[in-house]
Amino acid sequence: MADSASPPNPARRLARRFYLREPERVAAELIGCMLVRHTSLGWIGGRIVETEAYLATDDPASHSRSGLTNRCRSMFSQGGTLYVYTIHAKFCLNVVTQPTGIGSAVLIRALQPLWGLVQMQVHRGIDDERQLARGPANLCRALGVTIAQDGLDLVTSDELMILKADWRASKTPAVALETFELGVGPRIGISRAVDLPLRFFVRGSRYVSGPARLRN
DNA sequence: ACAACGATACCCT
DNA sequence: GGGTATCGTTGTT
Numbered sequence: 001m002a003d004s005a006s007p008p009n010p011a012r013r014l015a016r017r018f019y020l021r022e023p024e025r026v027a028a029e030l031i032g033c034m035l036v037r038h039t040s041l042g043w044i045g046g047r048i049v050e051t052e053a054y055l056a057t058d059d060p061a062s063h064s065r066s067g068l069t070n071r072c073r074s075m076f077s078q079g080g081t082l083y084v085y086t087i088h089a090k091f092c093l094n095v096v097t098q099p100t101g102i103g104s105a106v107l108i109r110a111l112q113p114l115w116g117l118v119q120m121q122v123h124r125g126i127d128d129e130r131q132l133a134r135g136p137a138n139l140c141r142a143l144g145v146t147i148a149q150d151g152l153d154l155v156t157s158d159e160l161m162i163l164k165a166d167w168r169a170s171k172t173p174a175v176a177l178e179t180f181e182l183g184v185g186p187r188i189g190i191s192r193a194v195d196l197p198l199r200f201f202v203r204g205s206r207y208v209s210g211p212a213r214l215r216n
Numbered sequence: 217a218c219a220a221c222g223a224t225a226c227c228c229t
Numbered sequence: 230g231g232g233t234a235t236c237g238t239t240g241t242t
Contacts, residue, residue: 054223061223071232088222088235107223137222189239190223209221211240 004114008036008043012163016155019079023053023097023104026079028200030095031182032165035111037143038158044116044143046133047167050109050208052187053198054094056102060192064103074151076103082160084150090137091146095154095162109136109188109199112207119144135209180205185214 014033019026028051036045054062063072063085074083075096083094083105094105111133113120120132120142133139140146145160154161167180183203186194188210201208201215208215 052223063223066230069231085223086233087224089233090222090235092223094223131220135221138220187223189221192223 003117008034008045008115008163010038010161010163013155013161014080014164016078016080019095019097019155020099021079021097023055023106024198026095026097027051027053027106027198028182028184029165030106030108030162031200031202032167032180034114034163034165035108035143035160036115036163037145037160039116039119039144041119042116044119046111046114047165048108048110048162049112049205050199050201052107052109052200053097054105054107055198056098056104059196061187061190062103062105064105068103072103075105076101077151080153080155082149082152082154084140084145084147086147087137091140092136093140093143093145093149107136108139110134110201110207110209111139111142112202112205113142130206134207183216188214 030048030051033048035048036043064075068076074081077096078100079097081096083096084091094107097104113132123142123144133142181203183201184197185199187199
């Protein structure tokens with residue numbers, strides 16, 4: 001499959017104020033936005049279809065639960081900062097929310113690939129477009145994001161940025177391509193705070209991770 | 217059954 | 230209590 005007709009437009013980049021809000025709000029509004037990486041070979045990325053909020057307080061699943069440590073240092077930076085952590089020798093990518101010193105973030109769990117399909121296929125070692133950026137660790141591998149990008153500022157970086165959505169959330173099931181229905185539910189793969197409805201996704205999207213019942 | 221996946225489980229600076 | 234490691238859990242074929 002070829003890349004999307006029009007290339008990503010950096011002028012549509014999200015401003016600082018977008019990130020300086022509660023993680024639940026940011027997580028919900030990031031659905032439909034474009035996460036893109038600019039490399040020497042061109043643009044890689046796509047539409048954000050799944051996110052999870054991790055809170056600064058009363059969230060036993062959050063890395064910030066024990067305060068600022070070396071590992072989660074960038075999570076306490078200002079909103080718009082990239083927080084990358086390692087898990088089982090793989091990486092997952094978050095965007096920090098709220099002002100400096102708070103310690104909240106949004107985990108980006110899945111993309112609908114739109115640009116740099118071939119590059120992502122090389123990074124992943126698979127062809128299936130659907131699987132390329134499905135799941136947070138896979139997403140990082142597809143984009144080539146590692147701990148090296150931890151702490152990068154998505155508001156000012158030329159390498160990595162998030163662009164405004166060209167989709168709108170709708171209350172009714174998506175019919176036109178320009179709208180989607182926002183799904184909300186418990187976060188995936190955690191063992192604490194299992195009930196908090198902090199996961200957001202494009203309802204019915206085949207690019208969303210997790211079991212089928214959690215995609216609808 | 218067997219892949220695939222990863223806000224985990226563990227050992228120790 | 231933290232940084233780091235690749236195996237146990239979950240879900241699909």
